[in-house]
Each structure stands twice: as C-alpha cells, then as structure tokens.
Amino acid sequence: METGFAELAALYEIASLDFPGSEKGLFREVVEKASRLFGVRRVILLLHAGGGGRACLTWGCYRLGIDDYRAYIEQNRSLPEAYARELGNGDDLGLLYLEKKGGFSPREVRLLDIFSKRLAEVLQAHYLQDRVRRANERFKLVVENSPMVAVLGLDHRGKPAQWNREAEQLFGIVRTNWGCKDLLRQVVPRERFKEALREVLRTGRASPPGEWMLQNRAGAGRWVLMSIVPVYEGPGEGGVFFMAVDITARKEAEERFRYLSVRDALTGLYNRNYFEEVMQRLDAEGRRPVSVITFDVDGLKLVNDCLGHAEGDRLLRQVAAVARKCFREEDFVARIGGDEFAVILPGAAYTNAARACARLVETVEARGKHGPELPVTVSAGVATAQTIRESVYEAFKQADDGMYREKLRNTNRVAGRILGFCTAALQEKDFLATGHAERLAVLGEQLGRSVGLTKEELDKLALLARVHDIGKVGIATHILFKPGPLAKEERDEMKRHVEIGYRIARSFPELAPVADLILQHHEWWNGQGYPRGLKGDEIDLLARILAIVDAYDAMTSDRPYRKALPKEEAIAELQRCAGTQFDPQLVEVFLKLIR
Known part of the structure; x- marks a missing residue:
C-alpha cells in the first residue's frame, strides 16, 4: 500500500x-x-x-x-x-x-x-x-511598417487602440483627443459611411471593401479602399478595425482614362466617339428641338504645309478655346476630325443656333485682327432637328453640307490671306528681306540679260528673288538673328528653309512656278550643296544665277554677326568658289558686270 x-x-x-x-x-x-x-x-x-x-x-x-x-x-x-x-x-x-x-x-x-x-x-x-x-x-x-495598408483599431469607446504608421499618415492620427468622431468627419459621403459602420456593429460581420474619400480640413482628398472589421472580446469590450489602402493614384489614372476616352487629346474638347454617343442618346430620349453646328478651320492644310504641324496644332487649340466661350455649358463642343468641329445644342431652336454660329465665326475672325497673328477663319453650317421625326444625325449631315458649301466659297480668299501673312511674317522676321529681295531682283535681271534670258524667264527670276527665302517663316527667330556662327544643329535647322519654302510655293498657284527653284537655290556646282546634292547642269539656270547674286549681296551687306565685306573681298570669294559652289561661267559674266 x-x-x-x-x-x-x-x-x-x-x-x-x-x-x-x-x-x-x-x-x-x-x-x-x-x-x-x-x-x-x-x-x-x-x-x-x-x-x-x-x-x-x-x-x-x-x-x-x-x-x-x-x-x-x-x-x-x-x-x-x-x-x-x-x-x-x-x-x-x-x-x-x-x-x-x-x-x-x-x-x-x-x-x-x-x-x-x-x-x-x-x-x-x-x-x-x-x-x-x-x-x-x-x-x-509587418503591419506596423506596411507601406501600403493602413490599419486602425478603435476600442469600444471610439478611441484609437492600435494603428500603424500608414494609418497615422492617412487618417492624420494624433495621440491626444483623436477618436471615431475625427474619422467620421473625414470620410465622404459621411452618412453612407455611418450606415456601413452601424451595419457592421449590428451584424458582427466585416464590411466588403468600399471606395471612400478622405477629406482633411483644407478640403484636400485621398481616395481609399477600406474594410471595417468588428472585434468582440466580451461584454463592454472589443471594437472595430479599419483597414484601408490609398487608391488615389489609381482613381486619378481612371479619371484620366475616362477623360481621354471622351476627350480630344489636342484640344480638350469632346471627341468624335462621344459626340456620336450624345446624338444617339438625344434621339433615344426624343428631346426636341436639337440644333447642330459644324465648322471647319479654313486653310489648315496650308498652315501645316507652310508653317509646320506645330503651328497648325496651335491654331486648332486657339479655335477650340474660342469655341468653348461661344456656347452654353449644356452644349457639347467636339473636335470630330483633323480640322473639323461640331456642336450639339440641346433645346436650341434654329434662330438661336444661327446666332451662336454667327458669334463663333465673328469671334474667330476678330482674333486675327489684333496683332501679328496668323489670319484665321472658319466655315460653318447649322441645322435643327425640330421634331422626333427628324434625327439629330440628319441635322448634323445638313449642317455639314452647309459648312462645305461655305468652305468652297472661302477657299481663294483664305489662301490669299495666308500668303500675305507669310510674306509679312518674313519681312518682320528677317529685316533684310525687303531690301535684299529688291537688290537681288536688280542684280539677277542684269546677269539674266547678259546670258540671254527671255522675258518670261526674267519675270520668273524676279519672282524667285522676292520669295526664295519665304521658308524662313518656319525657322526660329533666335536662329535667324543669332549674333555669331551657327552650331551644327542650328545650321541643320536653317537648311530646312528651302524645303519649307518649296511646300509654301507649291500651296499657292501664283508661287508654284518657282517652287522647284526655291528648293534648288542652295545647291552647289560640285554637288556638295543641299537638299538633294544636285550638281552642274542638273541645277536650273535660274537657281544658279540666284545663288551667285544672293551670295554677293549677303557678303556686301551687314549681318547680325558681322559688318559688310568690301567689294574686293566679295569678288575674291566668288572667284575662289567658282567651280565648286558656283557655276564658273556665270561667275565670270557676273564679275564683268560689277567691276
């Protein structure tokens, strides 16, 4: 035992x-x-x-x-x-x-x-x-140092019990006098968030993740994806945890994507897809009357060809800015093509739409009358769907047809205004242009007569003398007026003026006969010139004549980076370049004329 x-x-x-x-x-x-x-x-x-x-x-x-x-x-x-x-x-x-x-x-x-x-x-x-x-x-x-998930725990009194650094930054938690009321004050929409919190406390089940806006006292906001999780630890104990992820960057990206899906990237106006959606929606709703205005920027192709697409894009943005101011907030202004715009005016009768259209045309044209701006006009058409038997799309087509008829009437006038602008802009950009062209015309006529040019050829040479440098309107002013030798990149940019001038001349019937000559006037006799490397007789005779008189006048005139050379030095330079840059026979004839 x-x-x-x-x-x-x-x-x-x-x-x-x-x-x-x-x-x-x-x-x-x-x-x-x-x-x-x-x-x-x-x-x-x-x-x-x-x-x-x-x-x-x-x-x-x-x-x-x-x-x-x-x-x-x-x-x-x-x-x-x-x-x-x-x-x-x-x-x-x-x-x-x-x-x-x-x-x-x-x-x-x-x-x-x-x-x-x-x-x-x-x-x-x-x-x-x-x-x-x-x-x-x-x-x-991990939770305390998580750079992505904010964790905030409130006890049964609504006071912070646990939180991590991300929550401290996201919710603006301070260790004294901060509680549930401060959180509720931030979340938007507030009443819906309160209801979600009450539902969690009532059911004891976590809420599904929801998107909420947190707004600070200054009104700045952050988007969060947040869940509410209840914690029960006995009678009078427990609380709730809020787990949130900052999704502001995602929401901004979504908003940007949504914006781009309905907006034109260049002008910020509505795009073609959204414009057509609005037409379909208005037809489905049966709202009448609905007016449609279409308008087209006159001469945009000429602007792109003459001054480059950057200038054309700037012009489109300016017209878009004017259009925004000419219509009501409830109107839909859209860019529907390269140079085409359209406006839907819900509830607008034809007379009101016609007045709005006239206001747009006048405002756009008036913009170019103050200062050295490129002259801009628009051709426009307007139509109205009066009853539900007439679709908004039919009104759009009628307005479009009217716009094209107006555009045909404006074609020659617009081309003349753009050419005038290019000529005036060249004189303003290159202070040598006027006197230089006159001197070239005189020297060119003398040399042309000496080599037996016909009257038609002399007239062509005179026109070439006036406009051979018209392509300089597309060259940056700081390059044209640089007080010193050009860097390689600047020389390459300056060389573009012959191609720009060629495109400008091709765009206007009165300049088309000298377009090829403009392209050739910097070619060299030995083939080392630009832009195509032509040599000898491949270069048109008129372009060879202009090259000699142009070089002589440039050497004997003041430049931004040097004073004029004495006549003897200019003659010596022509002799040195004969057979390389210049036609040697033409140089010999020209020197006899000026000695």
Whole structure:
C-alpha cells in the first residue's frame, strides 16, 4: 500500500512539471524531480529547440561538446544504470538521458516513461507558444511598417487602440483627443459611411471593401479602399478595425482614362466617339428641338504645309478655346476630325443656333485682327432637328453640307490671306528681306540679260528673288538673328528653309512656278550643296544665277554677326568658289558686270 501511495505521489510530481519561463529553468525542475524521485546522479538533456538549433543541458557531467555527449549516450544507453528516451516523434524535440547507480527498477522505468512524455508535452507547448509569439511579432512588425495598408483599431469607446504608421499618415492620427468622431468627419459621403459602420456593429460581420474619400480640413482628398472589421472580446469590450489602402493614384489614372476616352487629346474638347454617343442618346430620349453646328478651320492644310504641324496644332487649340466661350455649358463642343468641329445644342431652336454660329465665326475672325497673328477663319453650317421625326444625325449631315458649301466659297480668299501673312511674317522676321529681295531682283535681271534670258524667264527670276527665302517663316527667330556662327544643329535647322519654302510655293498657284527653284537655290556646282546634292547642269539656270547674286549681296551687306565685306573681298570669294559652289561661267559674266 505504501508503494501505491509513493507511485501516486510521484505521478503527482510528474504532472506538476511545467515550463517556468526558460529552458534552463525547466532543466532545473527536471534535475530536482529526477534526483528526488529516482535518485539519479547524472542528467543530460539534448534539445533541438523546436527545429531551430541544438542545445545541451547537463548535470553531474564533465564539460564536453554536444557531439561528445551524444556519442556518450549512444555508447551507454543500453547499460542497466542508464535511461534514454527520445522526446516527441522520434527525437524532433530532443533526448533525455539519466544515470543512476545500481540501475532503474521496472517501476521506475515505467514512471520515467511517463516523466519523459510529460517533459515532451511541456516542450511541445513551449515551442508552439514560441512560434505563435514570433509569428505575432512578425505580423505586428509587418503591419506596423506596411507601406501600403493602413490599419486602425478603435476600442469600444471610439478611441484609437492600435494603428500603424500608414494609418497615422492617412487618417492624420494624433495621440491626444483623436477618436471615431475625427474619422467620421473625414470620410465622404459621411452618412453612407455611418450606415456601413452601424451595419457592421449590428451584424458582427466585416464590411466588403468600399471606395471612400478622405477629406482633411483644407478640403484636400485621398481616395481609399477600406474594410471595417468588428472585434468582440466580451461584454463592454472589443471594437472595430479599419483597414484601408490609398487608391488615389489609381482613381486619378481612371479619371484620366475616362477623360481621354471622351476627350480630344489636342484640344480638350469632346471627341468624335462621344459626340456620336450624345446624338444617339438625344434621339433615344426624343428631346426636341436639337440644333447642330459644324465648322471647319479654313486653310489648315496650308498652315501645316507652310508653317509646320506645330503651328497648325496651335491654331486648332486657339479655335477650340474660342469655341468653348461661344456656347452654353449644356452644349457639347467636339473636335470630330483633323480640322473639323461640331456642336450639339440641346433645346436650341434654329434662330438661336444661327446666332451662336454667327458669334463663333465673328469671334474667330476678330482674333486675327489684333496683332501679328496668323489670319484665321472658319466655315460653318447649322441645322435643327425640330421634331422626333427628324434625327439629330440628319441635322448634323445638313449642317455639314452647309459648312462645305461655305468652305468652297472661302477657299481663294483664305489662301490669299495666308500668303500675305507669310510674306509679312518674313519681312518682320528677317529685316533684310525687303531690301535684299529688291537688290537681288536688280542684280539677277542684269546677269539674266547678259546670258540671254527671255522675258518670261526674267519675270520668273524676279519672282524667285522676292520669295526664295519665304521658308524662313518656319525657322526660329533666335536662329535667324543669332549674333555669331551657327552650331551644327542650328545650321541643320536653317537648311530646312528651302524645303519649307518649296511646300509654301507649291500651296499657292501664283508661287508654284518657282517652287522647284526655291528648293534648288542652295545647291552647289560640285554637288556638295543641299537638299538633294544636285550638281552642274542638273541645277536650273535660274537657281544658279540666284545663288551667285544672293551670295554677293549677303557678303556686301551687314549681318547680325558681322559688318559688310568690301567689294574686293566679295569678288575674291566668288572667284575662289567658282567651280565648286558656283557655276564658273556665270561667275565670270557676273564679275564683268560689277567691276
């Protein structure tokens, strides 16, 4: 009976084994119980530290390495005075080794098996808790330092309980006097957010992610994707967590995409697709009357050809800006083609639409009358769908037909105005243009007569002298007036004036006869000129004549970067370049004329 009570007491002692806070503390309890209950004189506890490494705790042993202790155990574990058991499944937790002088009885072995199982349970629980603790710490570290997800926890009183850095920045959390009311003040729309929060608290279920606007006191806003998660910890305890991601950049990109899907990229007006959607919608709704105005920028192709597409684009933006101001907010102003615009005026009768159309035409034309602006006009047409039997699309086609009839009437007038602008712009850009052209005409006529040109050829040469540099209207002013030699990039840009001049001349019937001559007047006799590298007789005679008189007048006239050369130096330069840059026979004839 005494034996039974002793075993029961031992079992009680074994069951009381628990983790005291550290592995060393646990080992001390193991040693204390093993020595007191079983009279052991040596204890070795090999721990695998939950798979994270190895540790060896010993009592009553010499100091050895872990591998030495393991070898010692393997060597002695089968002896009567030894007890060795793996802890856990196999030895995933470790190994317990005990020694007792005289060996262990069967009863003691049975109790030691229970003891080793209890030790394994304690270690297993400790390692599990440790893994959970480390996982929580890692999760907390990730959440607290997350650069994307804002986490804010409010307790049952509406006060901040937990939050991370992202939440601090996103919600503007301060540690004093900040609470749920401050959050509610920020979220827009406020009443819908309050209702969502009440629903979460009522049902105990998390809300699906929703898009909300956070507005600060200054009115600046950030878009967030936010969920509300309830936390219940007992009566009077718990709260809610708000988890939010800043999606402002995404919303701005979506808005930009939506804008581009209905807007013209160049002018900012509505585009063709949206314009047609509006026509279909108004037809489906049956709203009447609906008026449509179409208008076209006159001479845009000439502007693009003469001055380049950058100038044409600037012109389109200016016309678009005028159009915005000429119509009501409820009207739909669109760019529907390269130079074509259209306006839908819901509820506007024909007379009102016609007045608006006239106002647009007058405003656009008036813009070019103040200052040296490119003269701009528009041709326009207007029509109205009076009843539901007439579609808005039919009104659009009628307005378009009227616009094209008006455009045909304006064609010659527009071309003349653009040519006049180019000529005036050249005189303004190049202060040498007027006198230079007159001198070239005189010198060219003298040289032309000397080589037997006909009257028709002389007239053509005179026209070439006046407009050979008209392409300079497309060259930047800072290059034309640079007080010094041009850099390579600037020289390349300046060379473009012959091609620009060629396009301008081709665009106007009165200049078309000299278009090819304008393109050739910087070609060299030896083929080293530009733009096509023509040589010798491949270059038109009139262009060869102009090249000589142009060079002579340029050398004997003041330039922004130098004074005029003496006549003798200019003659010497012509002689030097005869046969390379200039036709040598023409140079010989010209020098006889001017000496």
